[in-house]
Amino acid sequence: MAVRSITFVKKILATGEPCGKCRDVEERLTAGKHWAAIDRVVVADERDSNSEGMRLAAELGVERAPFFVVQTGTKTITYTVFLKFVKEVLEAANETDSAQLLLAENPGLDLI
Amino acid sequence: MATRSIETKALESIDERSAEAVMADAFERFAADQIAISFSGAEDIVLIDIAAKIRPDVQVFSLDTGRLHPETYRFIERVRDHYDIRIDLLMPDAQDVQDLVSRKGLFSFYRDGHQECCSIRKIKPLRRHLAALDAWITGQRRDQSITRTDVPLEQDDAAFSTIDHRVVKFNPLASWTSADVWAYIRANEVPYNPLHDAGFMSIGCEPCTRPVGPHEHERNGRWWWEEAAGKECGLHAQNVRAVKFVGHSGR
Numbered sequence: 001m002a003v004r005s006i007t008f009v010k011k012i013l014a015t016g017e018p019c020g021k022c023r024d025v026e027e028r029l030t031a032g033k034h035w036a037a038i039d040r041v042v043v044a045d046e047r048d049s050n051s052e053g054m055r056l057a058a059e060l061g062v063e064r065a066p067f068f069v070v071q072t073g074t075k076t077i078t079y080t081v082f083l084k085f086v087k088e089v090l091e092a093a094n095e096t097d098s099a100q101l102l103l104a105e106n107p108g109l110d111l112i
Numbered sequence: 113m114a115t116r117s118i119e120t121k122a123l124e125s126i127d128e129r130s131a132e133a134v135m136a137d138a139f140e141r142f143a144a145d146q147i148a149i150s151f152s153g154a155e156d157i158v159l160i161d162i163a164a165k166i167r168p169d170v171q172v173f174s175l176d177t178g179r180l181h182p183e184t185y186r187f188i189e190r191v192r193d194h195y196d197i198r199i200d201l202l203m204p205d206a207q208d209v210q211d212l213v214s215r216k217g218l219f220s221f222y223r224d225g226h227q228e229c230c231s232i233r234k235i236k237p238l239r240r241h242l243a244a245l246d247a248w249i250t251g252q253r254r255d256q257s258i259t260r261t262d263v264p265l266e267q268d269d270a271a272f273s274t275i276d277h278r279v280v281k282f283n284p285l286a287s288w289t290s291a292d293v294w295a296y297i298r299a300n301e302v303p304y305n306p307l308h309d310a311g312f313m314s315i316g317c318e319p320c321t322r323p324v325g326p327h328e329h330e331r332n333g334r335w336w337w338e339e340a341a342g343k344e345c346g347l348h349a350q351n352v353r354a355v356k357f358v359g360h361s362g363r
Contacts, residue, residue: 073214096208099231099239106271108252110230112150
C-alpha cells in the first residue's frame with residue numbers, strides 16, 4: 001500500500017451547525033470501516049475564514065465541502081466527490097491487498 | 113492421441129481426456145468472446161498450436177508485467193505473426209506500479225518476496241480481465257510444482273469466480289510432463305521461446321527467472337532466493353502423490 005496521508009475536511013456552517021452532507025459522509029466512512037484510513041480531520045468553519053479548513057480550501061481552490069486531500073509523496077490530489085474518492089483511493093488500496101491474499105491462497109497463479 | 117498408462121490409484125478416477133479433447137470441449141461450451149487462452153510466452157505455446165486447429169479466432173492474452181525478457185517480447189510478436197492471431201497484452205495499473213517502485217525500488221521482491229510485485233503486475237490485471245470472461249485456458253501442469261500435483265483438467269475457478277460470476281478454468285496440459293510438451297513442440301514444429309535453448313525451463317519476468325541444470329526441477333528457476341517450501345505454503349500431504357507414468361506412445 002502506498003505511503004500517503006489522507007485529510008478529511010468537513011464544514012461547520014455559519015449557524016454553527018455541522019454541514020449535513022459532511023455528517024453523512026462521515027457516517028458512511030465509519031459504517032464502511034474506512035475511518036481508520038483517515039489520518040487527519042480538519043474543520044472549515046464558515047464563521048472563521050482563518051480556520052484551518054477554510055485556509056486549506058482557499059489554498060487548493062476548493063469551493064465545496066466535504067473534501068479529501070490525499071498526499072502521496074510530493075503529489076497532492078483533492079477529491080470533492082465522495083464516491084470517486086472511495087473508488088480511487090480506499091478501494092484501490094484494498095484491491096492490492098486482496099490480490100496478494102488471492103496469490104497466497106493460490107500459489108500456482110504466479111506461474112501464469 | 114495415445115493413452116498414457118498411469119499407475120497411481122489416486123489418479124484413476126480423474127478426467128483423462130486428451131488436451132485436444134479438453135480444448136475442443138471448452139470451445140464447444142463457451143463462445144469466442146467468453147473464453148481465452150492465457151499465454152505466458154513459454155512452452156504453453158502448445159495451447160495456441162492446438163487451439164489454432166480447432167478455433168483459429170481464439171482469444172489469447174499475455175500478462176505484460178513490464179519486466180519480461182526481450183526474447184519473450186519478441187517471441188510473443190513471432191507467435192502473433194505465425195498464427196495470425198491477436199494477442200492482448202494485459203498491463204498493470206500504472207499508478208500501482210509507480211507507487212510500488214517509488215516506495216520500494218525496482219527490485220523489492222529480492223528482499224520482500226515476490227508476492228507484492230506479482231499481485232500488482234500479474235494478479236490484478238488478470239482479475240480485471242477474467243471479470244469479463246466466463247472461462248480461461250492455462251498451461252498449468254502437475255509436474256510444474258514441487259508440492260502440488262492435483263491440477264485438474266477442468267475446474268471451477270474458485271480464485272476468480274464470485275457469487276455473481278462463475279469462471280471455469282481449463283488446464284488441458286495438466287497431465288503432460290515437460291518431456292511431453294517438448295515432444296509435441298518438436299513433432300509439430302511449433303515456434304518456441306529461444307530462452308529455452310539457454311536452459312530456461314520456466315520463463316517469467318527477467319529478474320525472477322534463471323536457467324536450471326539438467327536435473328533440477330523447473331521451479332528452481334523461479335524466485336530461487338525464497339525457500340522452496342515457502343513458495344507454496346509448505347508441503348500439503350493430501351496433494352502430494354507419487355505419480356509414475358508408465359509408457360508413452362506419443363500423440
